Amino acid sequence: xxxxxxxxxxxxxxxxxxxxxxxxxxxxxxxxxxxxxxxxxxxxxxxxxxxxxxxxxxxxxxxxxxxxxxxxxxxxxxxxxxxxxxxxxxxxxxxxxxxxxxxxxxxxxxxxxxxxxxxxxxxxxxxxxxxxxxxxxxxxxxxxxxxxxxxxxxxxxxxxxxxxxxxxxxxxxxxxxxxxxxxxxxxxxxxxxxxxxxxxxxxxxxxxxxxxxxxxxxxxxxxxxxxxxxxxxxxxxxxxxxxxxxxxxxxxxxxxxxxxxxx
Numbered sequence: 210x211x212x213x214x215x216x217x218x219x220x221x222x223x224x225x226x227x228x229x230x231x232x233x234x235x236x237x238x239x240x241x242x243x244x245x246x247x248x249x250x251x252x253x254x255x256x257x258x259x260x261x262x263x264x265x266x267x268x269x270x271x272x273x274x275x276x277x278x279x280x281x282x283x284x285x286x287x288x289x290x291x292x293x294x295x296x297x298x299x300x301x302x303x304x305x306x307x308x309x310x311x312x313x314x315x316x317x318x319x320x321x322x323x324x325x326x327x328x329x330x331x332x333x334x335x336x337x338x339x340x341x342x343x344x345x346x347x348x349x350x351x352x353x354x355x356x357x358x359x360x361x362x363x364x365x366x367x368x369x370x371x372x373x374x375x376x377x378x379x380x381x382x383x384x385x386x387x388x389x390x391x392x393x394x395x396x397x398x399x400x401x402x403x404x405x406x407x408x409x410x411x412x413x414x415x416x417x418x419x420x421x422x423x424x425x426x427x428x429x430x431x432x433x434x435x436x437x438x439x440x441x442x443x444x445x446x447x448x449x450x451x452x453x454x455x456x457x458x459x460x461x462x463x464x465x466x467x468x469x470x471x472x
Contacts, residue, residue, distance in 0.1 A: 239265070242260055263292045267287075335438070362388040364386050378440075396417070426438075
């Protein structure tokens with residue numbers, strides 16, 4: 210969830226995904242579904258993770274993995290039902306405080322395997338659990354290497370504000386986005402499931418530019434003093450490439466996964 214005041218007439222954006230065809234390959238492009246749907250629990254305020262994963266699953270369904278969803282060409286209603294399912298306790302168990310990375314990956318893995326496909330998952334960043342690839346911080350370069358190999362990806366950000374007493378940067382919220390493609394080693398096109406402002410009623414493609422984070426102490430949970438870590442080696446989003454400038458956006462984690470047919 211992003212802590213940005215938003216006032217949206219949700220009834221005006223009930224249909225958020227249409228299978229627009231790519232000019233290059235004539236296939237449906239990556240969906241860009243908004244999480245702020247009135248039919249989602251809590252109107253979707255905590256549903257960024259199920260939403261961004263659903264974008265990729267719908268894309269895969271129309272690009273080589275036709276059993277990913279029941280519909281031959283999924284509609285916005287089909288994707289909405291998928292988001293609800295992914296957020297349920299049987300999959301990602303999205304709750305009051307959102308979805309942590311291990312639950313995102315566990316729910317994704319379960320869903321894909323139930324559809325009789327193979328899936329391999331890699332993760333770098335905070336809170337990786339059994340999916341943690343190694344202890345190296347996530348980097349845009351590693352992301353591009355994996356995307357170039359045919360993987361898909363989801364990024365997890367932490368939003369941090371300065372401590373009033375000049376102490377650690379304090380985590381105030383988190384958010385997930387879908388990776389569309391990498392422009393280079395430090396610029397990534399993403400789909401953000403949360404509207405940027407009250408006038409942002411249509412999905413849009415965004416380009417995030419990354420830069421090494423200034424070394425700082427991070428307090429990842431104000432209620433857990435032990436959750437104090439260093440930002441050394443991590444990356445943040447260049448404020449010039451995003452309209453959200455109230456907080457420091459740190460790339461806390463990268464989920465990459467590759468789906469293959471079960472031959």
